[in-house]
Structure formats: structure tokens, C-alpha cells
Amino acid sequence: MSYRPSRRLRKIAVGGTAVGVLAGMNAPAIHGYSAAKYHEYKINQPGYKAEYGHWDRVEVPEEFRVNAIHAALLRTGKVLLIAGSGNDERNFKAKSFKSVLWDPAENTFREIGTPKDMFCAGHTQLADGTLLVAGGTARYEKLKEAVDRAGGAMLIKNEDPDKPRNFPKGTVFANNENGRSFRSEFAVNVPRAKKTADARTGEVTVTASEARVFVQSLVKGEKGIVNTAAQYEIQGLAGEDGENFYGLATKLGLDKKDFQGIRQAYEFDPVAERYVPVDPMNEARWYPTLVTLADGRVLSVSGLDDIGQVVPGKNEIYDPGTRRWTYTTERYFPTYPALFLMKGGKIFYSGANAGYGPADEGRVPGVWDLRTNRFTEVSGLKDAKDLETAGSVLLPPAQDQKVMVLGGGGVGESRSSTTRTAVVDLDAADPRYTPGPDLPEPTRYLNTVILPDDTLFTTGGSRDYRGRGGSDILRAQIYDPADNAFREAADPSVGRNYHSEALLLPDGRVAVFGSNPLFGDAADTKPGFFEQRIEVYTPPYRYRDSRPSLGAGPAAVRRGGTATYATAYAEHIETARLMRPSAVTHATDVEQRSIALDVEHGEGSVSVTVPEDPSIVPPGWYMLVVTDDEGTPSEARWVRVT
Template structure:
């Protein structure tokens, strides 16, 4: 007898087969979903957090989500995020410039009125706790195919020794030979000519003064091009003025126009929570580096100028007392060079930089003495061609005078990148780089943050230029200078490449901002978007059962002086650090430093800290005082002023 299944059983079998078929077809998706759920479960386990830390996305109200190009921790504990126009030319043309103040303690936000386009400015902490912001954007770049009008540099001459002249934006210059007309894109001030009298003969010599301004043709297209050097009259001048004042240009064409910088400078007052205008720089700068000097003055170097060229070595110093700028030693650097104040007052250039300048100029690492304007090259770094977009950090404690360089890539849009790290001991008789441990993979734009336990969190970056080919690296690791090795950290959820920043918060966490990938897909066929999410990393040391705390101390200490605090954890406290707050952009942070303090403990629970006397080791300003216990667990920071 032949068995025939019932109709109901046939339905079950057919249905089961269909389910099995669908399950087979969807196995990768089911597996991926299951894997993701398991990963989410695993990273939220206490044991995992204690070993690797944990990342959380910050809840930011929509109105406060900006294209964070710059981030600075202020002595109020708040973080200033600066977008300016945010690498968005529409914002630039609309004069929509943004800054947001974030309070990590309460997770509150405040919009800050932003007077100029601070996109790609430089910034530094001042002795009084204000943040100096200098430079920014005067004009967005135009690629050759997008240039619609001939233009370029016009040198404006003044042969009148009796008075300077000011010409407004829109001033018209007319070619004396062919009548072609160009207008000034910006105002220009021309000093009076210099007059000298020979004491012996009485002969008077007048030397014309000059200033320069970017000009554009009044007509579109090739008819506006001038390929030969020519003199230009200034429309509206008559009589002697017409002879004394004129323009000179060598070529006004339709080639690529680079970004152009501004001279404006501001201080941000963390207490009043507003920008204050200070004297402008002598040179316009876009992508400059600002670095604190031992005397509290600020050095400004490099950047693209008001014509879109790298500033040709004209460096200047800001005096916080007079709020004025003066020229200093001449030396050429590519834009955003990583410069560190060293013990003794010299400046160390790690070789890392972020963007513009020829491959063969100003890229050799070395020690720069400003007083003598001498530069001592530091040899030994491997993959020297891959120092653009590299990270740099003055390792803790600062007394060791060791600087680490991490990753980097080739000049411009090169696809080259490296996993190399290298370390230099600046106290050596003949400083030279030696190899450090490799990064997990070749990385550009890596952010490196000093932690209170002397380790360094390194996170993010991409393998290719601006994350091309979906090459963002969703990895983080922690470098230990004692073992000279990396250990894995929890993986961030958000990719970070160009225009990203990371900094230490007073509670020991790390906040990461920004990212500006060129494309939005692996095939590089869709435009990228600016990453406005903020991600917070909680290191493993914050998942321990207890941590030390300080109370009852003063808010100011002189260099070479001591301060006493109360603590219930005196017996377990192992180390104390003064940590200078960050001011970071383009993964470049030359402000952060961690300074070891001498410790003296008392039986009554008092603990006294002594600050080094050397101003080149401890520049004036506000610092976070942090202690760590014998497990490396840090206290919450106490803000203290070192005048």
C-alpha cells in the first residue's frame, strides 16, 4: 500500500521547504543581524568596558549640530566648537558663520555670535585663559574649470611720501595698454612712500611703498585674460595722485584659485562667552599654526595668504598684553605645521603638517631657535614622504621631552599612507627619530589624545585621502610609552578623517568631533557629507570601582610654587599631572601637554603638589590638575591657574 500524506501535512511540508529556502537565501542577512546584535551585547558588558572602554553618541539638538572644524577646551570646562562657514561655500556667501559652546557636564549648548569666517584659522590658549583665534577664510578655492573670471595678484604702488592711501573693495584698475578693467575683491591700504635725505649732499630719494590685493576681471571668460606684465591706472584718481598711485600685475589668468586667508584675530572670553576683536595680523593666514612661547607670547606661522599662496616664511608674534603683532624670525613651513615648545624655549617641528606647500620645501623635521633663527634638522624618520596629515604628540610627562609622530600620507591628494610611528628624544645630544610600534594599518588624519595616566588614545583616520574608497578606519588603540606598545580599544561607531578633532574632557573622557570625507560611497560616485555627530569615549580607567578625588585647594599657583589639597585617597595616589587644555584642528593639537608634579603627602590626608619653575615647560595659563592612583585611575580635574 502506497502511503499518501494528508493535505494538511503536504501544506506543512511545502511551507517548511519554503521557509528553509528563504532562510537559506537570507542566511547572510540573518547572520549579519545576529552578529551585530551579539556585538552590541558584547561591547556593553562590564568586563568588555573595563578592558577596552566604551563609545557613546552624544544627543545634540538639531539647531546646535555644526560642521566642527575647530575644538578647544576652555577653563570653564566648556568646549568651543568653531565651524565658521564649515567648508560650505553657500554659508560663506551668505556670511553664515557658526560657533557653538558645549557644556559636557550638563550636556547643554549655546550659539555664539561669530564675527568672521574662522574656517581654517589657528588658535591657542592665552595666559589669562582666553582663546586666541587668528586667520580664517577670505575666499573659497576655485578649480580651473570653475573659474569664470581672469584674476590674480595686483601690486598697488604709492610714490607719495606725504600720506598713505586706502582703497575700498571694488576699486577699479585699468590696464594702461589695452584698457582691460579689473576690480579689487578686498579693501587695500597702501603706506606712504619712504623719503630719505642724504646728509652729505641733501639729495632726496623717494622709494615707493606697496601693498597687494586680489583682483578679478569685470568681464567673464577669456576676454579678461592678460598674459603680460602691465601697469594699471586707478579709476577716479586725477592730477598727481594718478601718477603717484598705480597697480602692477605680471599675469591675470583663469588658472586655479586657492583659498585665501584673512588677517583678523579675536580672543574668545570663556567667562563672558563672546569674541573680542584684537589687532589683525600683519599677514593674512588660512591654515596657520599658533603656538605658545615660554614668555606667554604666541608665534603664528605659515598659512595661505591674501593671494592664496603659502606665506613665504613671514612669521609673527602676538603680545597678549598689548594685543598687537610684530614680525619675528623668517622661516618657511607648509600649512598647519606641528610645532612644539621645548624645554629651553626652542620650537620643535615634528615634520607633520596638514595640506599646502611644495613637496620639497619646509618639510624636514628639526629644532628651531627663534632668537638666532637657526634650524637644526632631526634625522631618522622613515616614510618621510608621508608626513602630511600625520598626527603628533608631546608624550607625557612633558619633562621627558619625547615627541611621537603617527601615520600620515603623501603630499596633496596622494593615495600613499603609512602605519609608521616614530619617537624623538629631544634631550639627546643629537636628537634623531627612532621607530615606534606600527599602527594597525596605514592611517592619515589620526587623532592622538593625552590621557591622565600618561597613555595616548589614538583614534579614527582613513587610509586614503579624505576617506576615498570608504577607507575610514573604525578602530582605536591606546599607546603606552612605558611598554612602547599599542593595545586595542573599543571601536568607534563613526568614521573620522579630514576636519576631525578629539580632545580630553575634565572628567577623563575623550570627545571626538567632525569629519569631512570627499565621497559618500566606496566607488567614489556620490558627494560626501560633513559628520556632525559627536562621539564620546570612556576609557577603561573610568569603569573601575573607585577613583581618587581632590578638594579644598586654591585655584592659582606660581611656577616653582606648591599647592595643598585634601583627599581621602592619599595612600593610593601615585602621580599628579598638570594637563594643558587642547585647541585642535585638522587632527593637529600642539597645545596639549602633561606635566609631572612633585608630590608630598601628609598623615592628615593633605597632599601637596609642586609645580616646575621652567616657563618653557609650564607656559602661563589654565591647567587641569589630575591625580592618578596606583591602578592608574584618574581623578576628576581641578582647574588651576599658573600665571
């Protein structure tokens, strides 16, 4: 990528003005220095850092460089980077699945044993500080030109009310009339048929059960295609089993085969630093969204299922107490929908999403009541067609109930993108989006991070789909909700688009990972490569002369309770926030939220009170941060809200 001077540099290095500025700064003369060298000099000046912040590259040993598809901050202060197969089919076929644990305080790394391909899974923070990871990849997509065997969904029926049955991967289904045979790609369990008796007559009715599995033809090419509905015998079954168990399928063709999801779920233990298997989901999911509810349970929605179709509204809830999943209210969303827990336990869908699904279904923002399944649409959004790959965030503090959407693009590989931002006040009688300030340029894949001083840091993205045409955007900005305006921040040096993520660290810095462009040059002639470099942004508040700090105090507090901490800065502390740690992927982070606490000052101490509303403060571990009268935040301390 060619060098592009920062916009701050361009502002001053024009004509003779640059000479005067340089003289005043006692800087080296421009003569003999390239623009890049001057830029490097300038961005490292104390005054520049104090106004715009600063970026640093993290030294990552080669053996720990991974394709970071997911990033989650754990209660230990470490960051879990999940690659799985890392969008590399060679890794998938070799069953090479990776996760790396990074300690940003010590800059140490550790590889974590990864049992399944968690590439494009969903994740959320649980009340006990573990990270729930659910779903991932069962099969990579195959474009039409690469599909050499007919295949698709086969329904396996069971008419036996007394016998469930498991069919292993490789089970063969044959139809003697059309001469076609198909082999299952995965194991599948078919439950027993349902038997009911009429209370009056005693007559017994048996209703067949069914389960679905992806199958492929035994032969290559067009000879395996079936375009009509047919019934298939299951090879190896005879007698009653042969009658009771059979397959049904309609079209089994050579069309494009999408990614397929898995049902497996795990809790990552941040202390033992390992994945612990839990009950699998009822539905296979690839690109699902997981969001924590007010009672600590977890809602899982959308994703591509075990035959590569968007899960048709079959949502489910995970109970950490039983480690089991149960179905809940049905509602359809495209993949990775941005869902936020709001007051009263309702869910707000900002309209932002990360991809798969038809352009005319599940794209409209709205408030979803899980209990009644009522969905109230929210209108007023400019460029509503450009919500795929958009960013969205619950603005700080969470009590204000305002959600912002930023940028985005058209459905699929559309070249469309937008500068639009908009804010909706969900406490209003009739919530509607109202325009916010425009982004500096049309942007997809924008990463947005809540800072502890109640501002938003936004960075990266690209104008076109997956950075096509060399369209990565090397700029960052800070949004202040109080002023409803952006201000400039230091420019990053690494482009970030698809499969990128950013999160807040306990010390107040922002770490940025990943990027998966289609191409490696602006002419789109070279294949892209996955960006494995890590950059860390240090905001301007870290360059002030002093910052407050918290001393001794409790590590846990109940909702509605008060906790007191020793501090030498008591009279200067103005605000306190609980910052929920991020779990982010595809520039989508529905976990992060900043919660305002009531503050009381004592002599040599400060007391903070946590709101009682569980829909504002879901149970879990939070970073407690206080800010002083200059808006400078302290380093966070971890507190568990019970």
C-alpha cells in the same frame, strides 16, 4: 557604511569556541541573534568596558549641529566648536558663520555669534584663559574649470611720502595699452612712501611703498587674460595722486584660484562667552598654526595669504598685553605645521602638516631657534614622504622632551599612507627619530589625545585621502610610552577623517568631533556629507571601583610654587599632572601637554610642586589631575599657573 564586527568579537566568535564562551558568560544563545546584536550586547558588558573602554553618542539638538572644524576646551570646562562657514560655500556667500558652545557636564548647547568666517583659522590658549583665534577664510577656492574671470595679485604702489591711502573693495585698475581692466576683491591700505635724507649731503630719497590685493577682470573669459608685466592706472585718481598711486601686475590668468585667508583675530572670552576683536595680523592666513611661547606670547606661522599663496615665511608674534602683532624671524612651513614649544624656548617641527605647500619645501623635521633663526634638521624618519595629515604629540610627561609622529600620507590627494610611528628624544646630543610600533593599518588623519595616566589614546583616520574608497578606519588603540606598545581599545562607530578632532575632557573622557569625506559611499559615486555626530570615549580607568579626588585647595599657583589640596586618598596618590587644555583642528593639536609635578604626602592632604621652567609650563590654565597606585586618575580641577 556596512557593519564590521569588532576585532575582539572576531577573536572569540569562531566555530565552537563561541558557544563555550557564551555559556560561561551566561549570554543569550547566538541562534536568532545577528552579529550586530551580539556585538552590542558584548560591548556593554562590565568586563569589556573595564578592559577596552566604551563609546557613547551625544544627543545634540538639531539646531546646534554644526560642521565642527575646530574644537577647544575652555577653562570653564565647556568646549567651543567653531564651524565658521563649515566648508560650505553656500554658508560663506550667505555670511552664515557658526560657533557652538557645548557643556559636556550638563550636555547643554548654546550658539555663539561668530563675526567672521573662522573656517580653517588658527587658535591657542592664552595665559588668562581666553582663546586666541586668528585667520580664516576670505574666499573659497575655484578649480580651473570654474574660473570664468582672469585674476591674481596686483601690487599697489605709493610714491607719496606724506599720504597713506585706503582703496575700497571694487577699486578699478586699467591699462590703456593692453585694454584690460581689473577690480579689487578686497579693501586695501597702502602706507606712505619712505623718505630718507643723506646725513652728509641732505639729499632726500623717496622709496615707494606697496600693498597687495587680489583683483579680477571686468570681463569674463580669455579676453581678460594678461601674460606680461604691466602698470595700471587707478580709476578715479587724477593729478599728483594719479602719478603717485598705481598698480603693477604680471600674469593675471584663468588658472585655479586657491582659498584665501583673512587677517582678523579675536579673543574668545570663556566667561562672557563671546568673541572680542583684537589687532589683526600683518599677514592674511588660512590654515595657520598658532603656538604659545614660554613668555605667554603667541607665534603664528604659515597659512594661505590674501591671494591664495602659502605665506612665504613671514611669521609674527601676538602680545596679549598689547593685543598687537609684530613680525619675527622668517622661516617657511607648509600649512598647519605641527610645532611644539621645547626646553629653552626653541620650537620643534615634527614634520607633520595638514596640506598646502610644495612637496620639496618646508617638509623636513627639525629644531628651530627663534632667536637666531637656526634650523637643525632631525633625520631618521621612515616614510618621510608621508607626513601630510600625520599626527604628532609631545609625549607625557613634557619634561622627557620626546615627540611622537603617527601615520600620515603623501602630499595633496596622494593615495599613499603609512603605518609608521616614530619617536625623537630632543634631550639627546644628536636627536634622531627612532621607529615606534606600527599602527594596525596605514592611517591618515589620526587623532591622538594624551590621557592623564601618561598614555595616548588614538582613534579614527582613513587609509586614503579624505576617506576615499570607503577607507575610514573604525578602530582605536592606546599607546603606552613606558612599554612602547599599542593595546586595543573599543571601536568607535563613526568614521573620522579630514576636518576631525578629539580632545580630553576634565572628567577623563575623550570627545571626538567632525569628519569631512569626499564621498558618501565606498564606490565614490555619491557626494560626502559633513559628520555632525559627537562621540565620547570613556577609557577603562573610568570603570574601576574607585578613583582618587582632590578637595579644597588653591585655584592658582606660581611656577616653582607648591600648592596643597585636601584628599582622603593621600597615601594612595602616586602622580600628579598638569594637563594643558586642547585647541585642535585637522587632527593637529600642538597645545596639549602633560606636565609631571613633584608630589609630597601629608595627613589628609597632598602637595604638588610646579616646575620652574616656563618652556615646560607656559602660563595659563591647566587641569590638575592626580593618579592613585592603580593608575586611576582623578577628575580634573582647574588651576591657573602664573
